Amino acid sequence: MPVLAPTFDPTVTKEERVVENDRQLLSVQFSADGQFVFAGGYDGRLYRWNLADADAKLVGFDAHKGWVEGMVLHPDGKRLLTADSWGQVHCWTISDGEMKPDWTIEQTNSSWLHELAVSPDGKFLATCGNDRIVRVFSAADGQLVRELKGHEHHVHSVAFYNDGDSLVSGDLRGIVKHWKVPDGNLIREFDAGKLYKPYYQYHQGGVRCMTFDDEFKTLYCAGFEGKNANQAQGTPTVVAFNWEGGKQQIIMTPKDSYTGPILHVAYHSAGYVIGAGSSEAGGMLWFWKPGEEKESHKVKNVTSFRGFAINADGTRLVATTFGDRGGQRGGNGRRLNKEGEYPGFAGSMVLYSLTEQPA
Amino acid sequence: MKHPFACRSAEHGISRRGVMQTLLGGAAAGVGMPGMLEHAFADRVKQQRKQILFVWLDGAMSQLESWDPKPGTQFGGPFRDIQTALPGVRVSELMPNMANRLDRFSVVRSMHTQFEDHSRAVKPIQRGDPKNRGVTYPFFGSAIAKLLGSGDSGLPPYMHIKPGSGGFMYQDAGFLGARYGALALGDGKPPANLIPPKEITPEVNAARLSLRDRLNRRFAERRVPDLSNAYNYTYEISQQMMKHSDLFDPSRLDAKDIQRYGGSEFGTHMVQARRLLEAGVTFVKVTMYRWDTHGDNFNCHQDGVPQVDTALAAMIDDLIERGLYDHTLVVVMSEFGRTPKINGRIGRDHWPECWSMGMGGAGIKPGVIVGKTNDKGSFNDGKEYDVGHLFHTFFRAIGIDPAKTEYDNNGQPLPIAHDDHHPIEELLA
Numbered sequence: 001m002p003v004l005a006p007t008f009d010p011t012v013t014k015e016e017r018v019v020e021n022d023r024q025l026l027s028v029q030f031s032a033d034g035q036f037v038f039a040g041g042y043d044g045r046l047y048r049w050n051l052a053d054a055d056a057k058l059v060g061f062d063a064h065k066g067w068v069e070g071m072v073l074h075p076d077g078k079r080l081l082t083a084d085s086w087g088q089v090h091c092w093t094i095s096d097g098e099m100k101p102d103w104t105i106e107q108t109n110s111s112w113l114h115e116l117a118v119s120p121d122g123k124f125l126a127t128c129g130n131d132r133i134v135r136v137f138s139a140a141d142g143q144l145v146r147e148l149k150g151h152e153h154h155v156h157s158v159a160f161y162n163d164g165d166s167l168v169s170g171d172l173r174g175i176v177k178h179w180k181v182p183d184g185n186l187i188r189e190f191d192a193g194k195l196y197k198p199y200y201q202y203h204q205g206g207v208r209c210m211t212f213d214d215e216f217k218t219l220y221c222a223g224f225e226g227k228n229a230n231q232a233q234g235t236p237t238v239v240a241f242n243w244e245g246g247k248q249q250i251i252m253t254p255k256d257s258y259t260g261p262i263l264h265v266a267y268h269s270a271g272y273v274i275g276a277g278s279s280e281a282g283g284m285l286w287f288w289k290p291g292e293e294k295e296s297h298k299v300k301n302v303t304s305f306r307g308f309a310i311n312a313d314g315t316r317l318v319a320t321t322f323g324d325r326g327g328q329r330g331g332n333g334r335r336l337n338k339e340g341e342y343p344g345f346a347g348s349m350v351l352y353s354l355t356e357q358p359a
Numbered sequence: 360m361k362h363p364f365a366c367r368s369a370e371h372g373i374s375r376r377g378v379m380q381t382l383l384g385g386a387a388a389g390v391g392m393p394g395m396l397e398h399a400f401a402d403r404v405k406q407q408r409k410q411i412l413f414v415w416l417d418g419a420m421s422q423l424e425s426w427d428p429k430p431g432t433q434f435g436g437p438f439r440d441i442q443t444a445l446p447g448v449r450v451s452e453l454m455p456n457m458a459n460r461l462d463r464f465s466v467v468r469s470m471h472t473q474f475e476d477h478s479r480a481v482k483p484i485q486r487g488d489p490k491n492r493g494v495t496y497p498f499f500g501s502a503i504a505k506l507l508g509s510g511d512s513g514l515p516p517y518m519h520i521k522p523g524s525g526g527f528m529y530q531d532a533g534f535l536g537a538r539y540g541a542l543a544l545g546d547g548k549p550p551a552n553l554i555p556p557k558e559i560t561p562e563v564n565a566a567r568l569s570l571r572d573r574l575n576r577r578f579a580e581r582r583v584p585d586l587s588n589a590y591n592y593t594y595e596i597s598q599q600m601m602k603h604s605d606l607f608d609p610s611r612l613d614a615k616d617i618q619r620y621g622g623s624e625f626g627t628h629m630v631q632a633r634r635l636l637e638a639g640v641t642f643v644k645v646t647m648y649r650w651d652t653h654g655d656n657f658n659c660h661q662d663g664v665p666q667v668d669t670a671l672a673a674m675i676d677d678l679i680e681r682g683l684y685d686h687t688l689v690v691v692m693s694e695f696g697r698t699p700k701i702n703g704r705i706g707r708d709h710w711p712e713c714w715s716m717g718m719g720g721a722g723i724k725p726g727v728i729v730g731k732t733n734d735k736g737s738f739n740d741g742k743e744y745d746v747g748h749l750f751h752t753f754f755r756a757i758g759i760d761p762a763k764t765e766y767d768n769n770g771q772p773l774p775i776a777h778d779d780h781h782p783i784e785e786l787l788a
Contacts, residue, residue, distance in 0.1 A: 023433070024701065042701070044431065065430075067437040085437035111452070112437055112661060130661055154661065172662075200522050200624075202649035203662050231706060232655035260654070260704065280654075280703040304703035323703035330653070330702025332709035333475035342737045344433045344700050 008270035009356045010287035010297040017351040024322035025347035026306050032077030034311040037318050040068020061099050070116025083116040105142040108135050119160040128155035134169045136181050148179045159210045170207025192239045197226030209265045222265040236262045236277045252288045264307045276305035317352045407686050408510050409757035413644045414691040418651030421697035424451050424660035426715035427468045429736040434699035445726050453664035456672030462726040464719035469730020471743035472711040480694035487750030489777045495533035503642040504539045512639025515596050519543040520628045521646040534768050538592040547628050549607030621669035629670040654704035684720045688756050692716035699737045713739040722756025724788045747777025755782045
């Protein structure tokens with residue numbers, strides 16, 4: 001009897017497993033073989049989750065000092081790159097034992113590093129942050145290759161194009177810049193201003209995350225469309241651009257009135273744009289088909305999503321969350337637990353199955 | 360009829376005619392001209408009259424992203440801390456300019472107040488949260504307007520620069536009476552129609568004023584005077600401001616000053632505030648909204664704290680350079696702090712348990728850090744202070760002893776600050 005391959009179907013997305021952590025988690029990646037999940041925490045630690053063991057807890061390693069904001073798997077599948085909000089980058093060789101960095105960049109962005117990306121050919125590593133500079137390094141040894149200057153506002157997101165020397169970076173005002181790495185030239189700009197709204201003296205929003213489709217024909221920029229309030233109140237929004245002509249193609253939003261930013265967006269090779277929403281009321285994953293304004297499916301989670309990753313064969317998605325799965329909410333004033341302590345929020349990782357398993 | 364709101368001391372008695380004479384006297388000195396401005400505040404420096412700059416960060420700035428960071432701890436957030444001009448004292452990396460000036464400014468890190476929501480906190484905190492005596496206490500600015508008056512500036516004693524709409528905010532005055540309210544410059548702009556039409560010549564205007572004055576007096580003789588006095592007062596103010604119109608013209612602000620103050624809307628308002636202080640306004644309040652960061656706290660603070668840092672540092676530099684800092688009390692505060700806990704929206708909620716505020720200038724010992732919080736920044740570690748302690752400190756710093764000064768509310772003596780509180784002595788110069 002022939003073995004049928006699992007087929008991707010967002011409507012059968014199912015929570016497969018949850019692992020909890022006493023601190024909130026942000027960035028996350030699968031190992032190339034899908035056996036391990038790595039996550040970065042608010043506490044600067046790197047966590048490893050062995051999916052081969054159904055009862056496995058998270059194993060933590062001292063890694064960074066600031067929030068572990070950026071994490072990306074090198075295309076060689078052997079190395080993991082992590083970056084913290086204080087501007088430090090580590091390159092790790094993936095192992096099931098004790099992990100130590102192969103090399104480190106002590107200081108990349110001088111002010112709140114937001115994201116890390118690696119070029120599809122594995123040559124370059126890029127970081128961006130609130131110092132408004134995109135920095136490109138050799139992914140082999142962390143040597144600085146180029147500084148890309150020109151953003152006038154905080155740079156929240158960065159992604160490489162697949163031509164080997166182009167990247168895009170998105171800032172607070174919704175400006176996405178297309179750069180050539182070899183000469184540092186700015187090629188053009190995309191206007192994702194839908195994702196920016198000033199409120200009194202607060203500049204609200206920004207291109208919080210970006211991704212290309214598998215063929216690099218469409219660039220998806222995500223965040224939220226602000227309302228007349230601060231606090232990241234607004235409609236989760238994805239703005240799609242045609243890469244060739246630079247024209248805005250479509251704006252994708254949820255069907256319901258969910259309020260909060262999309263903090264991570266990715267493209268699933270089965271033909272879906274997936275966005276993760278963050279809100280005190282809970283997290284949400286939306287699955288949009290390219291070219292459609294409203295999602296075809298959504299998955300709710302009790303706690304707020306921060307990041308997610310899809311494994312290499314597209315059968316699983318793992319998301320980091322923050323919030324208390326027991327129902328603890330934020331709130332004003334002194335809220336002590338039964339022991340009279342003032343607890344912080346915990347974190348967790350939720351593993352989802354994305355496929356209909358063949359009978 | 361006895362005026363129920365009048366202070367009994369002769370020096371604080373302000374007759375309508377007296378106001379007019381004072382205001383007109385100020386106008387005759389040509390306060391509106393930049394050169395004369397220099398002259399005016401040079402004279403005032405000699406007199407050492409106390410003034411106040413009150414920066415109100417509405418919605419509540421986070422102490423953890425400003426004066427009391429705890430990087431690398433459970434509630435620390437994504438930012439680092441940096442060394443200040445005071446050995447061993449560190450503030451958030453978002454405040455590099457104030458870090459360098461902390462030897463000229465002071466911070467209370469152990470505030471503990473009573474209210475955890477805006478609706479209950481904003482007004483009581485700005486009133487010094489005195490004991491309930493069945494009256495509505497004045498905001499700090501109105502209290503100062505009453506206690507110090509306009510001096511010889513010929514300008515309203517209490518002016519408020521804020522985003523949004525402006526106008527006369529009489530509610531600030533509480534039981535003192537509407538005339539001690541704030542004249543608010545909405546978006547930093549002068550009141551509408553400040554400049555009269557060309558057809559109204561000075562002679563015509565004087566005749567109009569005279570007629571209005573007669574009618575008003577007849578009207579007031581038969582009615583409770585509070586509201587009519589307030590109307591008259593605001594009218595007089597507007598008349599006076601017409602003569603100072605350039606003082607309220609944002610287009611006349613120096614572009615280099617605006618740049619030094621950070622180029623933001625708040626920075627521009629701070630430049631305007633400095634200009635009003637130079638012109639002799641007794642109490643200038645500058646409000647900055649946007650601080651209620653239940654969501655996206657860190658991006659909001661990354662954007663906002665440097666605006667405060669840059670403008671406040673430039674203000675202190677300018678006040679020092681102009682010889683004004685020694686007799687201008689500078690206060691920077693909110694209605695409470697923000698929770699150590701980082702919620703599910705990457706925000707911080709309201710936290711009156713332990714928070715920070717800053718003050719400097721007149722009567723304040725520079726470079727003092729009062730109190731401390733525990734390692735996590737979740738609660739005070741040791742002695743803590745309420746807003747009543749702040750008001751005692753503010754009043755003492757500008758030469759008013761709350762132990763010897765009280766309001767007279769139509770025969771009812773009322774303390775000017777919370778009876779059970781006292782000044783923070785280590786802050787007083």
